[in-house]
Amino acid sequence: MDRPSAPASAGLLDYSEFTNDSAYIRDLVKRDQSQQGRLATLRAAIAEGLANGTSD
Template sequence: MNISLPEGLKAWAEARVAEGRYSSTSDYVRDLMRRDQEAEEKLRTLRAMIEEGVASGVSERDPFAYLAELRERARRGVIGSDAA
């Protein structure tokens, strides 16, 4: 695969290599593509979670009571678990 870049982007990629952050401009481009792929996967996951939340409907819970519960769980170090 060959990629044509404008001079400014080519200079930018070459500067990353010159800094020692990458072994070659190809290595730099591969890293950018991997990061883009990871970001896209995270975005898909986030969108799926948002859709799940929207589909779950409106909660009957008191939001202030729930916030207090979350704060208490955080204080006890149990945030992220299903334990109340």
């Protein structure tokens, strides 16, 4: 597996934090699931706001 070469300060994971490829992939999946959950919450809040119409 090719290891990312960009610095962690660029918002990418520092691959050296992980003991093997499997640990790296598990962390990526966990982060993606968390991001998807936050996105779903945001979408629900937007839909609720749109359904409530405008405020006075």
